[in-house]
Amino acid sequence: MSSNDGQTSRRDFLATTLALAPLAVTVVGQTAAQSINGEQLPSSSPAPDHPSVPDYRPSYFTSAEWAFINAACARIIPADEHGPGAVELGVPQYIDRQMGTPWADGGIWYMQGPFFAGAPEFGYQSQLTPKQQYRMGIKAIDTLCHERLNMPFVALTAAQQDDVLKQIEKGSLTSTELPLSTFFSGFLLRNVMEGYFGDPMYGGNKDMAAWKMIGYPGVRADYLEWVGQAKPYPYGPVSIYGKRG
Amino acid sequence: MATNKPVDVVIVGFGWTGAIMAIELAQAGLNVLALERGEDATTVPNWAYPKVVDEISQSARNGLLQNLSKSTVTIRHHKDDRALPYRQIGSFKPGTGVGGAGIHWSGVHSRVMPQELRLRSHITERYGARFIPEGMTLQDWGVTYEELEPHFDRFEQVCGTSGKAGNLQGRALEGGNPFEAPRSHEFPLPPLTDPPTSALFAKATRELGYHPYPLPAANASRPYTNPYGCQLGPCNFCGFCSDYGCINYSKASPQTTILPVLYRMPNFALRTQAHVLKVNTDSAGKVATGVTYVDAQGHEVEQPATMVVLAAFHLHNVRLMLSSGIGQPYDPGTGQGKVGRNFCYQLLNSVNLFFDKNVYINQFMGAGGVGQAIEDFYGDNFDHGKLGFIGGGVIWGRQTGNGPVRGIPLPSGSPAWGSGWKAAVKKNFLHTGRIESQLSNMAYRGCYLDLDPTYRDAYGTPLLRMTLNWQDNDLRMSEFFGEKLSQIGKAMGATSQSGRVLKRGDNWDTRAYQSTHINGGTAMGADPKTSVVNKYLQSWDVSNLFVLGANVFAHGIGYNPTGLVGALAYWSAANIRATYLKSPGPLVRG
Numbered sequence: 001m002s003s004n005d006g007q008t009s010r011r012d013f014l015a016t017t018l019a020l021a022p023l024a025v026t027v028v029g030q031t032a033a034q035s036i037n038g039e040q041l042p043s044s045s046p047a048p049d050h051p052s053v054p055d056y057r058p059s060y061f062t063s064a065e066w067a068f069i070n071a072a073c074a075r076i077i078p079a080d081e082h083g084p085g086a087v088e089l090g091v092p093q094y095i096d097r098q099m100g101t102p103w104a105d106g107g108i109w110y111m112q113g114p115f116f117a118g119a120p121e122f123g124y125q126s127q128l129t130p131k132q133q134y135r136m137g138i139k140a141i142d143t144l145c146h147e148r149l150n151m152p153f154v155a156l157t158a159a160q161q162d163d164v165l166k167q168i169e170k171g172s173l174t175s176t177e178l179p180l181s182t183f184f185s186g187f188l189l190r191n192v193m194e195g196y197f198g199d200p201m202y203g204g205n206k207d208m209a210a211w212k213m214i215g216y217p218g219v220r221a222d223y224l225e226w227v228g229q230a231k232p233y234p235y236g237p238v239s240i241y242g243k244r245g
Numbered sequence: 246m247a248t249n250k251p252v253d254v255v256i257v258g259f260g261w262t263g264a265i266m267a268i269e270l271a272q273a274g275l276n277v278l279a280l281e282r283g284e285d286a287t288t289v290p291n292w293a294y295p296k297v298v299d300e301i302s303q304s305a306r307n308g309l310l311q312n313l314s315k316s317t318v319t320i321r322h323h324k325d326d327r328a329l330p331y332r333q334i335g336s337f338k339p340g341t342g343v344g345g346a347g348i349h350w351s352g353v354h355s356r357v358m359p360q361e362l363r364l365r366s367h368i369t370e371r372y373g374a375r376f377i378p379e380g381m382t383l384q385d386w387g388v389t390y391e392e393l394e395p396h397f398d399r400f401e402q403v404c405g406t407s408g409k410a411g412n413l414q415g416r417a418l419e420g421g422n423p424f425e426a427p428r429s430h431e432f433p434l435p436p437l438t439d440p441p442t443s444a445l446f447a448k449a450t451r452e453l454g455y456h457p458y459p460l461p462a463a464n465a466s467r468p469y470t471n472p473y474g475c476q477l478g479p480c481n482f483c484g485f486c487s488d489y490g491c492i493n494y495s496k497a498s499p500q501t502t503i504l505p506v507l508y509r510m511p512n513f514a515l516r517t518q519a520h521v522l523k524v525n526t527d528s529a530g531k532v533a534t535g536v537t538y539v540d541a542q543g544h545e546v547e548q549p550a551t552m553v554v555l556a557a558f559h560l561h562n563v564r565l566m567l568s569s570g571i572g573q574p575y576d577p578g579t580g581q582g583k584v585g586r587n588f589c590y591q592l593l594n595s596v597n598l599f600f601d602k603n604v605y606i607n608q609f610m611g612a613g614g615v616g617q618a619i620e621d622f623y624g625d626n627f628d629h630g631k632l633g634f635i636g637g638g639v640i641w642g643r644q645t646g647n648g649p650v651r652g653i654p655l656p657s658g659s660p661a662w663g664s665g666w667k668a669a670v671k672k673n674f675l676h677t678g679r680i681e682s683q684l685s686n687m688a689y690r691g692c693y694l695d696l697d698p699t700y701r702d703a704y705g706t707p708l709l710r711m712t713l714n715w716q717d718n719d720l721r722m723s724e725f726f727g728e729k730l731s732q733i734g735k736a737m738g739a740t741s742q743s744g745r746v747l748k749r750g751d752n753w754d755t756r757a758y759q760s761t762h763i764n765g766g767t768a769m770g771a772d773p774k775t776s777v778v779n780k781y782l783q784s785w786d787v788s789n790l791f792v793l794g795a796n797v798f799a800h801g802i803g804y805n806p807t808g809l810v811g812a813l814a815y816w817s818a819a820n821i822r823a824t825y826l827k828s829p830g831p832l833v834r835g
Contacts, residue, residue: 009417019334027685039482039793042290042291043290043296043325044291044293044296045291045296046296046299047296047299047301047302048294050257053593063744066704075662075663076662076663077662077663077666077667078663078664080664080667081670082664082667083667083671084791101306103306104313107314107315107651108306108312108313108314109314109333110313110314110316110317110330110331110332110333111314112330112701113699114699116327116328116329118329118757119631119752120326120754121322121752121753121754121755121756122320122329122755123331123332123333123335123755123756124332124333125329125330125332125425138729152714161664165662169661172559185661193649193650194301194305197300197649197650198300198301198305198650199299199300199301202301210649211649211666212669213671214649214674214675215649215654215668215674216609216674217609219295219298220480221294221295221298221301221483221484221485221492222481222482222483223481223482223483223607223609223610224438224479224480224481224482225645226607226610227438227440227482227607227611228438228440228444228612230441230444230604230605230606230607232605232607232675233607233610239296240295240296240298240299242295
């Protein structure tokens with residue numbers, strides 16, 4: 001059975017390599033991932049490390065959309081006395097980077113027609129992909145803001161922005177183009193939470209600040225000595241790439 | 246179409262039941278080929294630390310689950326409705342690849358209550374036949390607990406299950422479940438350490454007069470070597486269990502308990518990226534001649550075999566029976582036919598408990614199977630006469646491990662975003678626990694599976710169509726459990742509670758996760774008119790075809806199904822080895 005043999009030889013390869021030369025683990029991981037005897041093998045390395053950067057330029061969003069994403073993130077998780085806001089932690093960068101994944105093209109969903117609107121209990125029944133939701137959703141919100149207040153969303157006061165988002169969330173403000181409550185709760189809000197609380201390697205949660213705020217130790221993933229004690233856990237968080245917070 | 250060399254046995258699907266049947270039949274000397282539609286996977290590299298402890302790739306993007314873009318199901322509540330595709334993962338989580346759902350499961354490892362296997366007879370004897378409501382298609386399973394006991398035992402020994410016997414060969418033992426059916430042996434490993442939620446649950450339920458016991462968990466509490474010689478390491482409560490592959494070789498899976506030994510056997514072969522389209526039969530439709538599958542390149546290949554075993558996940562097993570035309574499809578109008586009949590699910594009520602700031606629950610620590618549970622209201626352990634419903638379930642205080650991307654439960658009325666939301670998550674994250682009731686789902690005339698007339702998968706074959714909704718009997722039972730949960734939550738000291746308790750008027754909501762424990766559709770039984778397979782999981786219609794999985798359940802039990810699914814696979818394999826191979830043909834005369 002060839003696939004099994006491949007893994008045996010990979011283990012042997014790793015053991016031999018590690019014994020012979022003290023290479024950095026990531027180098028060994030990448031070498032092993034490329035090929036052994038011409039066979040492509042999966043890697044045990046995590047997804048690439050792309051922490052948030054100060055001078056990020058969006059790949060998917062236009063400048064107007066990027067301004068909206070930043071403004072919306074600042075209202076969904078504002079910087080306040082409880083902890084850092086979504087924008088400081090890089091959440092807009094997380095969302096833009098996610099637009100380059102198969103998920104953003106509907107790649108992990110059943111997207112064959114015909115499409116029919118159904119009762120809410122039957123879940124998402126639109127042919128719009130996440131990318132299209134963002135493109136159309138942002139445009140529709142800005143159109144509404146122009147109609148009502150003569151300004152794009154980003155130019156509204158914080159209180160006005162909150163009001164618009166609350167009405168969209170409740171469904172009292174929507175568009176004929178697409179149901180905005182679905183865009184808000186099913187995409188924008190969900191992705192903001194992912195970016196805020198996900199590993200910093202995805203572009204949000206800079207310096208694990210969101211984990212520190214709630215007392216989550218990240219990927220320490222080793223609590224045998226602590227699980228029986230209903231006490232505060234004493235250690236700060238660790239990220240997938242081994243940074244400590 | 247290319248035709249491969251014939252094999253003795255072709256196994257469709259390579260999760261728990263495929264691995265069990267493969268090793269049992271390979272040990273009997275047969276030439277065994279397993280076909281798996283997903284990819285190969287092993288602890289290293291696939292679930293190595295820290296790669297897999299990634300909430301974004303595993304929980305938010307369903308890293309280990311079936312990619313619905315290739316194949317899914319359609320769902321409707323009633324046979325007169327239009328079914329819509331299950332486009333995104335929600336209510337249930339089918340797995341994919343080698344190991345199947347045995348990778349991302351939690352590890353709760355229960356058996357079955359003897360009375361459940363003869364539920365129709367039991368209810369009739371205790372309450373009279375009229376107690377069974379119109380339209381509830383209860384039937385006995387055709388097999389007894391006593392027959393299955395050695396195989397439950399075997400599967401627990403294979404998994405290194407942690408627990409405490411409550412009934413050892415008829416002798417009541419302190420610390421175990423007093424409602425337990427007799428066991429031949431103690432659990433292979435002692436119970437796991439109780440996390441805070443479970444400790445509070447045990448104390449509260451004991452004070453309320455109930456009978457808490459440590460939930461059996463296929464998460465090893467100690468280092469362990471199973472009867473095949475595979476080794477498990479102790480669980481460290483990492484908090485990445487359901488949705489995740491185990492970093493510690495602690496959670497039982499085909500990879501940790503069977504495959505290392507099976508892969509060394511020269512008469513076993515595995516072919517991945519092989520999606521089976523149908524079981525082929527002879528012109529009379531009485532003998533299976535093999536299967537047709539689509540290979541990695543997208544080409545159809547015929548695989549001849551002397552014996553065929555369906556060992557995929559529930560959904561795929563039932564669909565293969567329907568698309569292969571084996572057995573009469575069920576017709577809900579006439580009640581005739583059997584393939585697709587008695588399709589059932591499970592009801593899960595989930596209540597979040599919020600504690601004062603000096604009570605540390607630390608929900609990020611935990612293991613999938615660890616917890617304390619009560620069975621005072623399981624099955625028919627309590628008198629249903631005045632209650633007027635059939636069924637029951639387990640109530641538990643588990644602490645499965647949770648991180649913030651998976652969702653931070655909040656008290657009712659908390660905002661979903663903004664400063665108010667931040668204040669609430671900061672206040673509650675370390676002080677939140679959860680209790681649940683997992684309940685039986687009876688079989689009904691109007692709940693069934695068939696092939697969808699509209700929607701197709703990536704291979705051009707019709708999707709399986711689910712027709713199912715919650716019924717009055719089950720919702721009244723659920724309301725009864727809602728009261729118990731509320732009582733227990735208060736006794737545990739929660740300052741507030743939120744969550745989901747199903748009540749009359751609720752429909753099956755496919756959006757939020759509740760349970761992957763779908764079952765039925767190819768029920769086992771003693772009557773070939775109402776069951777698809779006999780007590781040995783052998784097709785009544787095609788005797789060299791065996792069908793494994795929770796699809797053989799005759800109704801939805803309240804327990805987690807994997808223990809029963811594994812035991813049934815061992816039971817079927819033992820009978821194939823002891824009887825069928827000596828004289829192939831029907832093991833029961835229909």
